[in-house]
Amino acid sequence: KSKLEDARTAVRVTRDECWKDIQAKEEEGGMSEDEKFRLKDELQKKVDAMNQELEGLFERKAEEMQS
Numbered sequence: 001k002s003k004l005e006d007a008r009t010a011v012r013v014t015r016d017e018c019w020k021d022i023q024a025k026e027e028e029g030g031m032s033e034d035e036k037f038r039l040k041d042e043l044q045k046k047v048d049a050m051n052q053e054l055e056g057l058f059e060r061k062a063e064e065m066q067s
Contacts, residue, residue, distance in 0.1 A: 004058045
């Protein structure tokens with residue numbers, strides 16, 4: 001269970017780093033505000049998918065350990 005939480009934390013940290021990069025590019029004039037929010041939505045979808053995959057892996061491993 002602690003490894004699952006560590007993995008989730010790593011995903012959150014990576015998401016935050018990516019979001020900061022996106023914001024910096026927008027502030028520099030490298031992208032529009034619409035593009036920034038499109039990328040934010042895309043980033044969140046990827047984070048959600050990764051968390052779902054991690055949960056699936058955790059559940060399979062828990063089943064293996066019970067068998």
